Amino acid sequence: MSQSIAGKVAIIGVGTTKFGELFEQTYNDLVVESTFEAYDDAGITGDDIEAAWLGCYLPLGWGYDGTGGPALAEALNLYPKPISRVSNYCTTGMEAVRNAALAVASGLYDCVLAVGAEKMREVPPRGSLVAQHVEKLHPLFGKGRTAPGSFAILATRYFEEFGAGKEDLAEVAVKNHYHGSLNPKAHFRKEITKEQVLKAPPVTEPLGLYDCCPTTDGAAAVVLCRADLAEKQFGKKDYVLIDGMGLSCANGYINTQFNPRFDFLGFDATTEASRQAYVQAGVTNPLEEIDVAEVHDCFTITEILNYEDLGFVKKGEGPEFVKSGASRLGGALPVNTSGGLKSCGHPIGATGARVIANLTEQLLGRYGERQVPGAQRALGHTLGGPGSVSSVFVLSKN
Amino acid sequence: MSQSIAGKVAIIGVGTTKFGELFEQTYNDLVVESTFEAYDDAGITGDDIEAAWLGCYLPLGWGYDGTGGPALAEALNLYPKPISRVSNYCTTGMEAVRNAALAVASGLYDCVLAVGAEKMREVPPRGSLVAQHVEKLHPLFGKGRTAPGSFAILATRYFEEFGAGKEDLAEVAVKNHYHGSLNPKAHFRKEITKEQVLKAPPVTEPLGLYDCCPTTDGAAAVVLCRADLAEKQFGKKDYVLIDGMGLSCANGYINTQFNPRFDFLGFDATTEASRQAYVQAGVTNPLEEIDVAEVHDCFTITEILNYEDLGFVKKGEGPEFVKSGASRLGGALPVNTSGGLKSCGHPIGATGARVIANLTEQLLGRYGERQVPGAQRALGHTLGGPGSVSSVFVLSKN
Numbered sequence: 001m002s003q004s005i006a007g008k009v010a011i012i013g014v015g016t017t018k019f020g021e022l023f024e025q026t027y028n029d030l031v032v033e034s035t036f037e038a039y040d041d042a043g044i045t046g047d048d049i050e051a052a053w054l055g056c057y058l059p060l061g062w063g064y065d066g067t068g069g070p071a072l073a074e075a076l077n078l079y080p081k082p083i084s085r086v087s088n089y090c091t092t093g094m095e096a097v098r099n100a101a102l103a104v105a106s107g108l109y110d111c112v113l114a115v116g117a118e119k120m121r122e123v124p125p126r127g128s129l130v131a132q133h134v135e136k137l138h139p140l141f142g143k144g145r146t147a148p149g150s151f152a153i154l155a156t157r158y159f160e161e162f163g164a165g166k167e168d169l170a171e172v173a174v175k176n177h178y179h180g181s182l183n184p185k186a187h188f189r190k191e192i193t194k195e196q197v198l199k200a201p202p203v204t205e206p207l208g209l210y211d212c213c214p215t216t217d218g219a220a221a222v223v224l225c226r227a228d229l230a231e232k233q234f235g236k237k238d239y240v241l242i243d244g245m246g247l248s249c250a251n252g253y254i255n256t257q258f259n260p261r262f263d264f265l266g267f268d269a270t271t272e273a274s275r276q277a278y279v280q281a282g283v284t285n286p287l288e289e290i291d292v293a294e295v296h297d298c299f300t301i302t303e304i305l306n307y308e309d310l311g312f313v314k315k316g317e318g319p320e321f322v323k324s325g326a327s328r329l330g331g332a333l334p335v336n337t338s339g340g341l342k343s344c345g346h347p348i349g350a351t352g353a354r355v356i357a358n359l360t361e362q363l364l365g366r367y368g369e370r371q372v373p374g375a376q377r378a379l380g381h382t383l384g385g386p387g388s389v390s391s392v393f394v395l396s397k398n
Numbered sequence: 399m400s401q402s403i404a405g406k407v408a409i410i411g412v413g414t415t416k417f418g419e420l421f422e423q424t425y426n427d428l429v430v431e432s433t434f435e436a437y438d439d440a441g442i443t444g445d446d447i448e449a450a451w452l453g454c455y456l457p458l459g460w461g462y463d464g465t466g467g468p469a470l471a472e473a474l475n476l477y478p479k480p481i482s483r484v485s486n487y488c489t490t491g492m493e494a495v496r497n498a499a500l501a502v503a504s505g506l507y508d509c510v511l512a513v514g515a516e517k518m519r520e521v522p523p524r525g526s527l528v529a530q531h532v533e534k535l536h537p538l539f540g541k542g543r544t545a546p547g548s549f550a551i552l553a554t555r556y557f558e559e560f561g562a563g564k565e566d567l568a569e570v571a572v573k574n575h576y577h578g579s580l581n582p583k584a585h586f587r588k589e590i591t592k593e594q595v596l597k598a599p600p601v602t603e604p605l606g607l608y609d610c611c612p613t614t615d616g617a618a619a620v621v622l623c624r625a626d627l628a629e630k631q632f633g634k635k636d637y638v639l640i641d642g643m644g645l646s647c648a649n650g651y652i653n654t655q656f657n658p659r660f661d662f663l664g665f666d667a668t669t670e671a672s673r674q675a676y677v678q679a680g681v682t683n684p685l686e687e688i689d690v691a692e693v694h695d696c697f698t699i700t701e702i703l704n705y706e707d708l709g710f711v712k713k714g715e716g717p718e719f720v721k722s723g724a725s726r727l728g729g730a731l732p733v734n735t736s737g738g739l740k741s742c743g744h745p746i747g748a749t750g751a752r753v754i755a756n757l758t759e760q761l762l763g764r765y766g767e768r769q770v771p772g773a774q775r776a777l778g779h780t781l782g783g784p785g786s787v788s789s790v791f792v793l794s795k796n
């Protein structure tokens with residue numbers, strides 16, 4: 001790898017829909033709402049967009065919306081521009097931003113759009129993601145291999161190895177629901193107590209209802225341009241720079257948990273993706289150098305593993321990190337100040353773009369009650385295909 | 399659009415499987431065979447690959463193979479590298495190459511891999527693409543809107559407007575089957591006569607069996623590197639340069655034929671994608687400046703429309719272009735010297751990468767009986783989502 005991406009690409013506008021059960025909005029409605037918010041933020045119109053990338057994970061799971069570039073062109077009247085679609089499990093939204101950023105850095109386009117969108121609630125009960133995994137996968141190692149089941153076994157192993165327990169997971173749920181209570185666009189906006197978490201109905205032992213993020217509808221949009229044009233052409237004094245972008249496919253989708261090296265105590269994909277991003281960004285001590293982070297808390301155990309895989313703390317120290325308040329607003333490194341997947345929900349194609357959008361607002365100092373004062377450097381992380389792929393961004397204020 | 403991509407990215411290795419009914423090969427087998435051929439051609443190993451892009455259109459149509467980057471990592475043991483997946487209807491394979499090329503031009507990666515793969519034959523009869531379109535789409539404008547039906551109405555309109563007929567379409571079929579008879583990797587390798595085409599069973603009037611490309615299994619791989627490293631680092635004296643890459647989403651997937659401006663006589667997406675690529679490549683007279691082309695002959699009528707949409711000839715002159723022999727081997731601008739989709743078949747995710755691979759072999763002067771002597775500049779074209787999206791590449795010998 002000869003060069004870095006650092007300093008080449010600026011984020012000049014972001015937008016997100018409210019996340020939730022959005023039965024009253026179509027897929028196109030979500031795309032339009034998030035994108036026009038991003039246009040307004042950037043001070044541009046669709047005419048300024050030269051190319052776009054759509055992140056949508058599983059359109060055929062629910063309909064044809066989001067299958068290819070034309071779905072974005074149609075929603076936004078971006079005809080006849082170049083629009084690609086990317087899909088990479090739960091990193092999909094971040095992949096849209098990453099490929100858009102590479103295209104800007106290539107010099108071919110000055111200003112591009114990345115949109116992540118997924119509409120997951122408007123399905124019959126048998127059309128849910130869980131039902132599809134049960135019905136479509138291999139009868140021996142596919143059936144029943146749902147997301148909660150895949151992550152629960154890591155919690156069990158972690159408890160055994162480090163003496164942690166359900167009450168440690170509950171700390172993550174309580175923190176992220178608190179952050180979500182401050183986020184007007186979160187799916188869940190109520191604080192919960194540790195007692196509620198521990199008494200909640202079990203989903204897959206040891207994970208209970210409040211250990212799991214919901215399935216959700218939502219979209220997020222990011223406008224990117226050449227960094228040297230952010231002020232000169234688009235009149236931005238304050239914007240966000242991409243310092244590093246890592247992506248790692250560290251295991252196959254099916255074999256994550258059949259990999260003989262897999263210790264069930266963390267995800268290689270996260271470690272490798274963050275390594276790439278840190279090298280590009282020149283980060284050597286993330287806990288010191290990162291001011292705010294959004295990480296993939298699809299389940300509470302995942303956030304604890306992320307702390308360790310991302311190098312915030314050593315193996316086994318994740319529970320203490322959250323218990324100490326370090327990852328809460330006001331702590332040393334606030335994590336998931338949006339409320340995370342736990343409170344925002346997880347429209348798969350949208351999440352990664354939502355993370356970039358929320359961190360941009362943090363770095364620009366306009367994140368309201370959730371603002372981390374003086375945040376200069378941010379980290380965004382997604383993890384997908386239970387542990388097979390991860391994406392990490394390091395962003396900074398210009 | 400400030401700059402061009404021209405001269406920044408080199409193609410230093412290509413590989414393709416035989417295309418056909420490959421029941422004896424899994425999806426992974428196809429990926430491995432095409433990629434290792436490309437590695438050998440480039441004189442590299444997987445260790446040299448820094449990032450990869452997988453093009454696979456519709457994995458959930460048939461199984462989980464190809465859903466995301468991990469599918470490529472698993473087949474090729476590319477762990478833990480960054481691998482994206484793109485999907486954009488029938489331009490999918492070309493989109494893998496395009497996004498890979500943008501990433502190289504960005505300066506982040508020196509050497510990357512693009513693979514297109516699709517396994518379409520190993521399905522029960524009700525699992526075919528046609529069956530899915532009939533079953534899954536909207537009951538009013540979805541059901542029955544199969545690919546042959548979507549393109550047949552353009553043939554009918556073209557006949558009415560320009561006085562052409564089935565015998566003109568037959569010229570395309572005869573030519574491409576002749577070219578395919580020379581291609582050991584084509585799905586169909588038999589010459590056919592005009593009489594056979596005209597007497598073939600009807601599929602959708604006016605298209606008969608020989609007017610339609612088959613559904614097929616196959617994969618193709620392309621190794622790309624920074625142009626300035628092609629000789630210095632990879633020891634290549636002869637390689638191919640990307641002069642221009644255009645992509646256009648000119649209509650929505652559903653509304654192609656509901657667009658009030660649509661005249662049913664050609665595809666705006668092709669015209670716009672070629673315009674972008676020509677500007678980048680500095681092409682002003684494609685018929686004079688392009689020596690060999692691969693275009694999207696999913697149906698015979700499509701190839702005739704492509705001649706016109708790509709600016710090889712004026713509207714209405716397509717039939718004469720093929721009848722005159724201009725697009726046959728030995729003609730002024732040989733088109734689909736591989737045999738095209740008509741003879742190679744159309745594994746959707748693979749086709750665009752196969753086109754780039756075949757044109758690379760033409761430009762390097764090693765395309766055997768199908769060689770166009772002295773070819774210096776080549777054009778590749780794909781068209782998907784019946785007319786909603788098109789991709790065009792212009793390539794040249796270094």
